[in-house]
Amino acid sequence: MMRREKLPQGGCKKFEADLVLYYYGECPDPERQRLEAHLSGCNGCAAFLAGLKSVLPLTVESDDPPASFWERYSREIQAKLSAADQKSSWWGRFVLFLQPWPVPVLATALVLILAVALTFTKGKWRSEEFPAEEEALIEILPLAENLEFFRTMEVLDTMDLLEAGGGVGETARRSWGGVKV
Amino acid sequence: MEMSLPTELRDEELVVLAQEGHRSAFESLVERYQRKAYRVAFDFTRDREEAKDLSQEAFLRAFVHLKGFDRRAGFYTWFYRILVNLCLDYRRRRGRISLEPLDEEAAGVARAGEAKGISSAPDHEIAGKEWSHKITAALNALPAKQRMAFILKNHQDLPIREIAKVMHTAEGTVKAHLHRAVTALRRNLAGWIEERES
Numbered sequence: 001m002m003r004r005e006k007l008p009q010g011g012c013k014k015f016e017a018d019l020v021l022y023y024y025g026e027c028p029d030p031e032r033q034r035l036e037a038h039l040s041g042c043n044g045c046a047a048f049l050a051g052l053k054s055v056l057p058l059t060v061e062s063d064d065p066p067a068s069f070w071e072r073y074s075r076e077i078q079a080k081l082s083a084a085d086q087k088s089s090w091w092g093r094f095v096l097f098l099q100p101w102p103v104p105v106l107a108t109a110l111v112l113i114l115a116v117a118l119t120f121t122k123g124k125w126r127s128e129e130f131p132a133e134e135e136a137l138i139e140i141l142p143l144a145e146n147l148e149f150f151r152t153m154e155v156l157d158t159m160d161l162l163e164a165g166g167g168v169g170e171t172a173r174r175s176w177g178g179v180k181v
Numbered sequence: 182m183e184m185s186l187p188t189e190l191r192d193e194e195l196v197v198l199a200q201e202g203h204r205s206a207f208e209s210l211v212e213r214y215q216r217k218a219y220r221v222a223f224d225f226t227r228d229r230e231e232a233k234d235l236s237q238e239a240f241l242r243a244f245v246h247l248k249g250f251d252r253r254a255g256f257y258t259w260f261y262r263i264l265v266n267l268c269l270d271y272r273r274r275r276g277r278i279s280l281e282p283l284d285e286e287a288a289g290v291a292r293a294g295e296a297k298g299i300s301s302a303p304d305h306e307i308a309g310k311e312w313s314h315k316i317t318a319a320l321n322a323l324p325a326k327q328r329m330a331f332i333l334k335n336h337q338d339l340p341i342r343e344i345a346k347v348m349h350t351a352e353g354t355v356k357a358h359l360h361r362a363v364t365a366l367r368r369n370l371a372g373w374i375e376e377r378e379s
Binding site: 056074 | 204207208211212219220223224227229233237240241244245312313316317319320335340341356357360364366367370
């Protein structure tokens with residue numbers, strides 16, 4: 001036997017959501033059959049459904065405005081549409097002008113202008129990131145490092161020459177007190 | 182560009198014509214849906230002038246944005262979505278109205294009538310007005326989305342599938358909104374219904 005949770009004048013809590021859908025004809029088939037079987041034996045759920053049938057239609061308030069209201073309605077909406085139409089027409093014309101063929105033509109022209117400009121101004125553009133002096137230093141710095149290297153190499157060469165000429169060998173012998181190096 | 186349109190044109194055909202710039206095609210759509218749109222807005226606001234303004238605003242927005250309508254959904258679904266959003270915005274602007282002020286307002290009207298010693302309307306008419314106030318207050322007490330789901334189902338008889346599209350949500354969510362709305366209305370109106378029946 002299923003457990004009945006009583007709501008204020010309600011049906012079984014388990015079936016309540018389905019009963020609302022059933023009232024609106026929106027309960028799909030397997031659930032609908034199960035619900036109908038349950039309804040035949042449950043007075044609470046049957047009363048709940050009867051309550052929906054009596055209350056829910058009463059929540060719809062009838063409002064039937066007179067013909068003059070609808071005439072005014074039509075006049076007002078036409079005026080509003082007309083105003084919106086005029087407001088959008090200049091913009092629309094502009095967009096329409098751009099839409100069909102001028103867009104590819106304008107794009108091609110722009111690309112051509114850019115290509116020509118870049119070709120003729122090649123080498124005239126310089127970086128604006130550093131001032132001229134700093135930029136010159138940045139260019140010279142690697143060269144300076146290379147110069148240091150070459151200078152070291154030059155000293156070594158000179159030493160080789162001295163050694164070959166006996167200059168360094170003699171000096172060494174003097175400093176080691178006659179020991180042959 | 183204006184032209185006379187056959188009245189039997191389908192929504193899709195009218196939309197295509199309107200998108201091509203025929204305003205009369207859009208006016209035909211307005212004529213076709215203005216009463217339904219007004220009805221939704223009235224159910225939501227319970228005020229004739231507010232309902233008129235809201236439904237007209239929805240048509241105006243639909244007209245302005247019609248070029249962007251891709252026709253994947255039906256026109257009325259798309260239009261209802263605009264209308265529903267406007268109604269929900271209206272609700273947010275106005276804030277939720279509690280049950281008490283309306284009841285007090287109704288009681289105040291009755292007291293004023295008694296003080297003047299006049300009975301301007303028969304008893305059943307007064308009872309009808311009180312009932313109307315009660316319903317309005319009960320509907321106003323619902324959260325906006327529950328109320329919209331309830332109105333679209335109970336008043337407009339839209340299928341739940343359609344309501345889900347209009348409200349841009351899942352069918353399960355619409356069912357939950359509907360169930361909660363009905364439960365709350367039953368709870369709020371139960372006493373009055375018993376009185377009415379007795």
